[in-house]
Amino acid sequence: MAVQAPKKRLDARAIRADFPIFEQLIHGQPLAFLDSAASSQKPRQMLEEMTEFYSTSYANVHRGVYVLAERATAALEGAREKVRALVNAPDVREIIFVRNATEAINLVAYSWGLNNLGPGDLVVVTELEHHSNFVPWQYIAGRTGAKLAMIPLTDEGELDLSGLDAIAAQGQIKVVATNQVSNSLGTINPVEKLVAWAHDQGAIFVCDAAQSAPHMTVDVQALGADFVAISAHKMCGPSGVGALWGRTELLRAMEPFLLGGHMINSVRLEKTTWGELPHKFEAGTAPMAEAVGFGAAIDYLQAIGFDAIEAYEHELAAYALGRLGELDGLTLYGPPADRRAGIVSFNVEGVHPHDVAQILDMQGVAIRAGHHCCQPLMQKLGVAATNRASFYLYTVREEIDQLVEGLHTVRKVFA
Numbered sequence: 116m117a118v119q120a121p122k123k124r125l126d127a128r129a130i131r132a133d134f135p136i137f138e139q140l141i142h143g144q145p146l147a148f149l150d151s152a153a154s155s156q157k158p159r160q161m162l163e164e165m166t167e168f169y170s171t172s173y174a175n176v177h178r179g180v181y182v183l184a185e186r187a188t189a190a191l192e193g194a195r196e197k198v199r200a201l202v203n204a205p206d207v208r209e210i211i212f213v214r215n216a217t218e219a220i221n222l223v224a225y226s227w228g229l230n231n232l233g234p235g236d237l238v239v240v241t242e243l244e245h246h247s248n249f250v251p252w253q254y255i256a257g258r259t260g261a262k263l264a265m266i267p268l269t270d271e272g273e274l275d276l277s278g279l280d281a282i283a284a285q286g287q288i289k290v291v292a293t294n295q296v297s298n299s300l301g302t303i304n305p306v307e308k309l310v311a312w313a314h315d316q317g318a319i320f321v322c323d324a325a326q327s328a329p330h331m332t333v334d335v336q337a338l339g340a341d342f343v344a345i346s347a348h349k350m351c352g353p354s355g356v357g358a359l360w361g362r363t364e365l366l367r368a369m370e371p372f373l374l375g376g377h378m379i380n381s382v383r384l385e386k387t388t389w390g391e392l393p394h395k396f397e398a399g400t401a402p403m404a405e406a407v408g409f410g411a412a413i414d415y416l417q418a419i420g421f422d423a424i425e426a427y428e429h430e431l432a433a434y435a436l437g438r439l440g441e442l443d444g445l446t447l448y449g450p451p452a453d454r455r456a457g458i459v460s461f462n463v464e465g466v467h468p469h470d471v472a473q474i475l476d477m478q479g480v481a482i483r484a485g486h487h488c489c490q491p492l493m494q495k496l497g498v499a500a501t502n503r504a505s506f507y508l509y510t511v512r513e514e515i516d517q518l519v520e521g522l523h524t525v526r527k528v529f530a
């Protein structure tokens with residue numbers, strides 16, 4: 116019998132020391148940063164690599180023949196290769212740099228959707244989608260005469276797949292677009308199953324991996340999806356850059372999304388022709404330093420290991436659900452800990468989520484309050500908003516304890 120190597124456990128306290136943001140007090144308290152699902156904090160290693168790029172290698176890319184332009188181009192293309200390796204894409208030209216996951220999904224919705232959807236067609240999303248994977252599809256469906264259909268949720272906040280046949284009977288499914296991990300409830304969705312179903316219907320599958328790629332291995336080949344969208348800022352990278360992965364044959368057949376410099380092959384008065392992948396989809400000056408930072412963030416996360424990150428966050432979710440469960444008058448949303456990522460949504464009875472978040476802030480605890488860009492989900496839950504605490508590789512249990520202490524104070528203030 117093969118002996119399994121012991122799994123590497125993550126040392127959150129050592130990792131935390133890499134993040135300068137934690138060196139300060141907030142309202143005189145240690146910072147309990149529980150809003151990583153909105154955007155993660157940044158390690159020194161990533162910040163230093165961006166500074167190094169700006170200090171030693173900065174120039175516009177692709178256009179110059181001088182040393183700095185060549186260095187900058189190599190840095191940008193090196194970062195693209197890191198993204199390719201991160202998601203195990205078969206070809207580096209399938210990695211398109213975009214501003215964020217939202218832009219990645221809009222690119223697909225506009226460039227693929229406008230030319231491939233029409234009356235009688237269905238676009239299938241879920242009640243669990245972030246607006247970024249809902250509004251573009253709703254809009255493009257409206258523009259093309261296609262219909263939008265929703266996969267509903269169970270009471271535990273998981274996708275209810277029992278009605279898939281009924282959805283398929285409503286029209287010709289052309290697109291299935293879902294997230295892999297819900298930003299509101301932390302639900303881990305059965306994406307492989309949905310990819311297989313989408314392909315059985317002759318549809319493409321668009322995976323919103325904004326909340327999964329920072330926390331677990333996302334392998335586009337294993338997943339079998341057709342497009343995958345990610346944002347760097349949620350995974351220790353800078354804001355302003357993300358990536359779309361798409362299958363070569365689909366990307367090649369698509370019209371460009373943004374038009375202008377760099378994305379062309381030739382421009383004549385009569386006609387402009389498009390450049391090759393990935394440039395066809397990268398009009399204008401690239402997010403060069405941001406891409407370098409993205410690459411550095413990927414190096415950082417990979418050195419720690421996605422298996423270790425995922426396992427650690429499961430532990431944190433279980434711990435948080437246990438501790439929050441001790442509080443009276445608290446409603447918890449979403450599935451049990453073993454079926455969710457490091458995100459916990461809740462409401463305190465009789466207290467508006469914004470008031471909860473404000474009182475917590477006075478105690479150094481940063482959580483999110485609102486609809487989390489998931490209004491269809493809030494409608495389903497029958498609430499206008501929730502509080503959300505979300506964790507990452509630098510989160511320590513003391514921060515969750517600080518949250519629970521803070522919630523006791525909320526209860527006292529509003530008693």
Ligand SMILES: Cc1ncc(COP(=O)(O)O)c(C=O)c1O
Nearest residue numbers: 215216217245247294298325346
């Ligand atoms: C599941 C999910 N999809 C998409 C997005 C959009 O990401 P971005 O704002 O980086 O475009 C988010 C951001 O919170 C998200 O959580």
